Amino acid sequence: MDNTGCSDAQRDSDGDGVNDNTDQCDDTPPGESVDLNGCSASQRDNDEDGVNDKDDFMPNDASQHTDSDGDGYGDNPDGTNGDDCPTESGTSTGDLVGCPDLDNDGIANDIDDDDDGDGFLDADEIANGTDPLYALDFPGLDLDIDLDLDLDLDIGGGTSNNTDGTSEPATEGLSTAVIGAIAAVIVLLLIGIAVLALTGGKKDGTDMPAIPSLAQAQAELSAPATVPVASAASDGQTGEMVSTGNACKHCGAMEVYHIPSYGADYCKACSQYN
Structure with missing residues (x-):
């Protein structure tokens, strides 16, 4: 018991909860978690x-305690999971462990x-002038492709260029497949033109009445209005002009008349068709 009257069972001097x-x-650093014995990892x-x-x-294997390159293999090559390249991060798992392995085949670059x-x-690539560390560069692949292609598409004529710089008449024009495709397109166009000619270009086979001029509409509206007579054929409207009772979409006036002979609505107030 100390001078404050507390026993060891009542005190927690380092405040670690034990x-x-x-x-x-004793003296566990503040903030570090401890085990049942009151010891943190640093202790x-x-x-x-x-x-x-x-x-x-x-921490539970005395043969390893550091991993300098952070690749998961210990610096001691003779210890558990030892690194054969302790200063170079690597993924090799073969005869050399923890060493650089470009193609990830498990074999370290130094012995691959x-x-x-x-x-x-690698030896063949070096001899052929290709890069042994670049998988897309290998013998037989010419990366310097000449894209200067002189294509002559004249049918049955024109010239073709030889590799020696000379030219000679082309012996072949477009391929048969290309010619066939062009012919098919022409045939389809001709069929379309024929169909339009037979139907007269009409969507439903009926002619739309011509919209009268403003002068014609005004002349008809100036004539005395006739009383509409219901008729199934004219959808309930007959006569030269019939008030629709609708407001004009241009000026808002309630002077919109229907002219059955033209199939159009006309506003007498602003002289506009609706």
Whole structure:
């Protein structure tokens, strides 16, 4: 019991949540979580390799405690999961572990006969002037393609260019497939023209009445109005002009008349068709 009257079972000097009577690690750094013994990772050394668990790459394996290149393989090549290239991050898993492996085939670049995995040995690529570290560059592939193509599409005529710079009459024009496609398009166009000629270009076979001029409409509207007589054939409207009772969409006046003979509505107020 101390001078405040508290026993070890009542005190927690380092504030880690474990009372002093069971705390095996005094002075735990603030904020660090502890185990049942009151010890944090920075205070423990489970594998007793001299490196505390917080800084130990493998806190439960004394053969490894650092991984300098961060590739998941320990710096000690003779330890568990040892890295054969401790200063170079790598994914190789073969004879050399943890070393650069460009094509991810498990074989480290240093001992891989085909680093880029394109199916061509590095030695052959070097001899042929291609890049052994670039899978899309390999012997037999010419990356310097000449795109200056002189295409002569004259049918039955024109000239073709030879590789020596000379020219000679073309022996062939467009291919049979191209000519056939052009002929098919022409036939379809002719059929379309024939159909239009037979139907007269009419959508339903009826002619629309011509819209009268403003002068004609005004002349008809100036004539005395006739009383409409219901008729099924004229949809209930007969005579020269009939008031629709609708407002004009142009001026809003209620002087819109229907002219049955023209099939059009006309506003007497603003002289506009509706």
